Amino acid sequence: MRCRCGKVLSGRYSRMCAVCYRSRNDLSGKKIGKWTVLDRCQSPKPSIHAYWKCRCECGAEQALAATSLKQETSRQCRNCYAKERGPRHPVNIAFSHVRGNASKRRIPFDITKEEAYDVLQNQKFQCALTGLPLTLRPNCNASLDRIDSTQGYNTQNIQWVIKTINLMKWTLSTKNFVELCRLVVQHSDAG
DSSP, X not given: OBOTTXXXXXXXXXXXXXXXXXXXXXXXXXXXXXXXXXXXXXXXXXXXXXXXXEEETTSOEEEEEHHHHHTTSOOSXXXXXXXXXXOOOTTHHHHHHHHHHHHHTTOOBOOOHHHHHXXXXXXXXXXXXXXXXXXXXXXXXXXXXXXXXXXXXXTTSEXXXXXXXXXXXXXXXXXXXXXXXXXXXXXXXXX
């Protein structure tokens, strides 16, 4: 059997010679997205994949797996990606967590990040039940709560509360939860 270059192949299962194989897999000098492939390099961790030293248009250098480059799953450095994506919405973390849990629990979820953020602004970044300040960053203490836990998430049925309050409230309606809290206070004051 012969390689496409004409060289006779010695191996029974070989389809191309070593020279053609290396040239086919040589990525040096190629431009993939914002990356320019510089040269082959050592793997940063134990791996069976070939790694290539690449330079992003911004100047950042990184070792990338050949598979990431060939499949174009990496097209730019993290900094360029972050700039391109733009700033994250302030309620991203809290909102994504609640939406994921609602999906797992099959609870209807009919609100957007913007609508949730509008409710938070209308509450002046204060817990709807305690009046304590709510923070989204760096240590998020805000939690999106359903006023009536038998209904889904919609603009008429949400409020922002402290996470601990939301855990305590769990499946209770706001009215039932507040009444139970009142009873707890009365009992502890009487004791």
